[in-house]
Amino acid sequence: MKKILLFGTALALSSSALFAQNTMSGSDARIGIKAGVNLSTIRARGFDGASAINDATKQNVGYNFTVFGDFGVGNNFFIQPGVSLQNKGTKLQNTTAGVTTEATANIMAVEVPVNAVFRIPTGNEGAIQISAGPYIGFNIDGKAKTKISGGANSGTTETDLKFGNDSGDNFTSTDFGANFGVGYRMGNGFLLGANYGMGLTNVQPKAERSGDSKLANRVWGFSLGYSF
Numbered sequence: 001m002k003k004i005l006l007f008g009t010a011l012a013l014s015s016s017a018l019f020a021q022n023t024m025s026g027s028d029a030r031i032g033i034k035a036g037v038n039l040s041t042i043r044a045r046g047f048d049g050a051s052a053i054n055d056a057t058k059q060n061v062g063y064n065f066t067v068f069g070d071f072g073v074g075n076n077f078f079i080q081p082g083v084s085l086q087n088k089g090t091k092l093q094n095t096t097a098g099v100t101t102e103a104t105a106n107i108m109a110v111e112v113p114v115n116a117v118f119r120i121p122t123g124n125e126g127a128i129q130i131s132a133g134p135y136i137g138f139n140i141d142g143k144a145k146t147k148i149s150g151g152a153n154s155g156t157t158e159t160d161l162k163f164g165n166d167s168g169d170n171f172t173s174t175d176f177g178a179n180f181g182v183g184y185r186m187g188n189g190f191l192l193g194a195n196y197g198m199g200l201t202n203v204q205p206k207a208e209r210s211g212d213s214k215l216a217n218r219v220w221g222f223s224l225g226y227s228f
Contacts, residue, residue, distance in 0.1 A: 029071050030069070030070040030227045030228055031067070031069050031228055032068050032070065032191065033067050035065045035225065036221060036223030037062070037063060037064070037222050037223075038086065039221075040089055040090060040220070041091075041217075042090035045213075045216075046213045047212070053092065057090060057092055060090050062086070062087030062088050064087065065084065065085045066225075067082060068081065068084075069082065077116070078118075080113075082112070082115075084113060084135075085110060086110075086221075087107070087109075088197075088219050089104065089105040089107040089142065091105075097151075098151070099151040099153075100150055101146065101147070101148050101149075102147045103145070104143075106143045106145065106161075107139055108140055109139045110138045112135060112136050113135035114133050115179055117131040118130050124187055128183075130182055131181040131183075135176070135177055137175040137177070139161075139163045139173050142160070143158055143161060144159050144161050165205045166205060171204070172202070172203045176200055177197055178197075178198050179196070190226055191224065191226060191227060192224060194220070194223075197218070197219035198218060200216070202214045203215050
C-alpha cells in the first residue's frame, strides 16, 4: 500500500508539472491521461523446456493507466514522456491426465516511457498517431497464483512475488524495452490507441539463470484517453 501511495504522489506531481508546461507553451504542449486493458505474456528462450513453456503460455489480462505530456518539436512531430502504471505478467496452463494446472504471475510495474509521436492530420476531425520509443520499468508488487482443477490436489494457492537478482527471487526489479503504438486523436481531444511493449532485458534473476536462458516481457495494450 505504501508503494501505491508513493506512486499516486508521483503521478500527482507529474501532472502538476506537465500542466504548468502546457499553460506556458500553449498549443505546442498538452497533457493527457489514458487507461485501458493489457494482454501480456513472458516469453522464454535459451534453455531446455523453453519451447514447452511458450506453448503453454496464455495471455494474462491486466490494465494500464498513464499520465503523459505532448511537446511539439516540429511540424506534426511530438515528444511524449509519461508515467505509467502497468499491470502485466503471464499465465501458464497445462492439462495432463484430466488434471488442469493454471499458474499466473500478476505483476504491477511503474514505467517511464518516452515516445516520439508523428501525427498525420485528417482534416478537422483529428489525426492518426504513430509512436515509438524506449521505456524503463520498475516492478513494485505482484502475486503468483496456482490453480489445480481435477484430482486429489484440487485447489488454489497464492503467494507474493519477489523481485531482485538473488536465488529465490521470481523476477528482476527493473525492465527496459521499447514501445510501438498507433492511435487516433479526435478533434475534441479524445484518444484511441493500441501499443506493443517489447521487453529487451532479461527479467530472470541473475542467480536463477543458466547459460543463455532469458525471460522477456511482451505486452499488447489498448487504451482510451483524453488530452487537454
